[in-house]
Amino acid sequence: xxxxxxxxxxxxxxxxxxxxxxxxxxxxxxxxxxxxxxxxxxxxxxxxxxxxxxxxxxxxxxxxxxxxxxxxxxxxxxxxxxxxxxxxxxxxxxxxxxxxxxxxxxxxxxxxxxxxxxxxxxxxxxxxxxxxxxxxxxxxxxxxxxxxxxxxxxxxxxxxxxxxxxxxxxxxxxxxxxxxxxxxxxxxxxxxxxxxxxxxxxxxxxxxxxxxxxxxxxxxxxxxxxxxxxxxxxxxxxxxxxxxxxxxxxxxxxxxxxxxxxxxxxxxxxxxxxxxxxxxxxxxxxxxxx
Amino acid sequence: xxxxxxxxxxxxxxxxxxxxxxxxxxxxxxxxxxxxxxxxxxxxxxxxxxxxxxxxxxxxxxxxxxxxxxxxxxxxxxxxxxxxxxxxxxxxxxxxxxxxxxxxxxxxxxxxxxxxxxxxxxxxxxxxxxxxxxxxxxxxxxxxxxxxxxxxxxxxxxxxxxxxxxxxxxxxxxxxxxxxxxxxxxxxxxxxxxxxxxxxxxxxxxxxxxxxxxxxxxxxxxxxxxxxxxxxxxxxxxxxxxxxxxxxxxxxxxxxxxxxxxxxxxxxxxxxxxxxxxxxxxxxxxxxxxxxxxxxxxxxxxxxxxxxxxxxxxxxxx
Numbered sequence: 224x225x226x227x228x229x230x231x232x233x234x235x236x237x238x239x240x241x242x243x244x245x246x247x248x249x250x251x252x253x254x255x256x257x258x259x260x261x262x263x264x265x266x267x268x269x270x271x272x273x274x275x276x277x278x279x280x281x282x283x284x285x286x287x288x289x290x291x292x293x294x295x296x297x298x299x300x301x302x303x304x305x306x307x308x309x310x311x312x313x314x315x316x317x318x319x320x321x322x323x324x325x326x327x328x329x330x331x332x333x334x335x336x337x338x339x340x341x342x343x344x345x346x347x348x349x350x351x352x353x354x355x356x357x358x359x360x361x362x363x364x365x366x367x368x369x370x371x372x373x374x375x376x377x378x379x380x381x382x383x384x385x386x387x388x389x390x391x392x393x394x395x396x397x398x399x400x401x402x403x404x405x406x407x408x409x410x411x412x413x414x415x416x417x418x419x420x421x422x423x424x425x426x427x428x429x430x431x432x433x434x435x436x437x438x439x440x441x442x443x444x445x446x447x448x449x450x451x452x453x454x455x456x457x458x459x460x461x462x463x464x465x466x467x468x469x470x471x472x473x474x475x476x477x478x479x480x481x482x483x484x485x486x487x488x489x490x491x492x493x494x495x496x497x498x499x500x501x502x503x504x505x506x507x508x509x510x511x512x513x
Numbered sequence: 514x515x516x517x518x519x520x521x522x523x524x525x526x527x528x529x530x531x532x533x534x535x536x537x538x539x540x541x542x543x544x545x546x547x548x549x550x551x552x553x554x555x556x557x558x559x560x561x562x563x564x565x566x567x568x569x570x571x572x573x574x575x576x577x578x579x580x581x582x583x584x585x586x587x588x589x590x591x592x593x594x595x596x597x598x599x600x601x602x603x604x605x606x607x608x609x610x611x612x613x614x615x616x617x618x619x620x621x622x623x624x625x626x627x628x629x630x631x632x633x634x635x636x637x638x639x640x641x642x643x644x645x646x647x648x649x650x651x652x653x654x655x656x657x658x659x660x661x662x663x664x665x666x667x668x669x670x671x672x673x674x675x676x677x678x679x680x681x682x683x684x685x686x687x688x689x690x691x692x693x694x695x696x697x698x699x700x701x702x703x704x705x706x707x708x709x710x711x712x713x714x715x716x717x718x719x720x721x722x723x724x725x726x727x728x729x730x731x732x733x734x735x736x737x738x739x740x741x742x743x744x745x746x747x748x749x750x751x752x753x754x755x756x757x758x759x760x761x762x763x764x765x766x767x768x769x770x771x772x773x774x775x776x777x778x779x780x781x782x783x784x785x786x787x788x789x790x791x792x793x794x795x796x797x798x799x800x801x802x803x804x805x806x807x808x809x810x811x812x813x814x815x816x817x818x819x820x821x822x823x824x825x826x827x828x829x830x831x
């Protein structure tokens with residue numbers, strides 16, 4: 224029982240990170256129909272820039288803020304220089320563009336930063352908290368609560384603000400949104416900035432636990448993509464549930480079956496879900512117009 | 514494309530393959546050439562899947578991995594001749610593609626991408642984790658084909674690079690010939706029709722699921738044979754051959770050169786195989802440049818290098 228609880232804690236922690244990456248995928252996908260494979264690099268940049276700003280003497284909150292703002296700017300640049308010029312290109316080309324962007328960002332960080340593993344101090348110490356018969360690191364709480372806070376914040380943004388509703392309207396029907404006077408170009412920019420910022424924040428939160436190096440992005444992007452597809456692409460609720468489920472599957476597999484195959488189970492589950500529900504758990508069934 | 518242009522394309526390629534070695538400054542370039550042909554082989558398979566049938570795969574390296582490890586394992590454990598191991602790998606890949614293809618190919622766009630991605634990752638994970646059999650992430654050595662000593666006894670002395678340059682060139686030409694024939698056949702036309710619009714293809718009575726599956730199986734066999742040849746010529750193989758980045762590399766080669774045309778895809782394979790060789794000069798900047806090139810080509814030459822250049826030349830009326 225205690226072991227189970229322990230696995231659930233670690234699953235929720237990892238799952239919260241996957242959920243944040245999946246949320247980033249969802250926001251960009253809704254605004255532009257693009258699956259941004261560079262999403263994992265935003266997480267890496269968040270961690271890396273914070274580490275280097277912190278080592279340069281900035282206090283941790285300020286270093287984190289710098290990282291988030293800088294990453295958001297990179298997200299905007301990605302949209303401006305790589306996604307917008309390729310508007311209307313086929314899915315394969317868009318996949319290659321964003322994978323190209325992820326390789327580019329990884330290559331640049333390897334030159335600008337370095338190839339070492341870096342760590343950050345935990346935000347509130349390393350004394351484990353005893354809860355329901357198992358222990359939990361304070362940093363894990365930061366990650367899990369951070370993910371939920373972002374999720375609630377986004378939900379409020381999308382349902383309570385005019386700007387958020389403009390984003391939803393654009394996601395729903397770009398042309399109709401344009402016709403009622405929504406600046407869809409700005410919505411695109413905003414979505415990329417938001418998505419990059421969320422990724423960076425995830426990077427800041429998780430670096431004290433998992434450490435960071437220039438090449439952590441690919442794995443995260445794949446998991447986040449899988450989580451988003453598991454939940455149903457384009458659905459924020461699906462991203463959250465998909466991410467958490469994926470994290471739990473991994474942790475339970477690692478605990479009870481084999482730690483080597485923990486990632487395999489995640490993909491087996493996704494294949495199984497897609498076989499039964501080709502639109503993911505929460506995806507809407509789309510009918511093709513002829 | 515007429516039957517005549519098929520032979521012209523093949524002839525052009527064969528002549529380039531024949532003439533190129535006269536410009537090689539050293540024997541090393543035979544190896545690079547052989548590598549280009551192997552990559553082109555799996556890319557031609559992807560042209561059938563992506564270019565003809567309009568389906569996507571981010572997991573084809575998984576099939577290359579199966580082909581490669583068949584050549585490493587079957588001669589040792591089953592006592593098969595390496596040449597037969599190539600066929601065994603192709604058979605396993607084909608059957609596997611048949612089994613997973615049916616449920617997977619119902620998916621569209623990004624959903625298909627993640628399903629194929631998952632398949633590829635599962636294969637590479639099995640290859641790295643089953644250390645007892647595959648040697649794990651460190652890789653495993655591959656027994657030789659045994660054909661080169663045979664040729665030597667017959668009085669034909671070839672270096673490893675020269676031998677594989679010839680073998681791969683021949684295999685590539687044959688596979689391109691098959692792909693070009695397919696393009697003009699009823700099957701190829703059906704594939705291209707469902708690429709244009711699945712609904713329209715269905716309305717005129719095309720069994721969409723069947724032709725998607727055929728394209729998937731065929732491209733899997735191409736990737737598997739390419740993986741086998743790669744393993745045989747290197748004499749050593751690691752699970753990276755089945756990794757996600759290798760899948761991406763294959764798709765990029767296909768799209769870079771122009772996924773609609775077999776020749777364009779071969780050109781794409783050549784460029785993307787040569788690029789890292791050239792970029793080794795820049796060492797640390799290699800990834801940076803590679804990512805940059807991928808983005809630029811997709812934005813400015815959306816049809817791929819060769820077709821875009823051809824279109825531009827035609828447009829100027831040259």
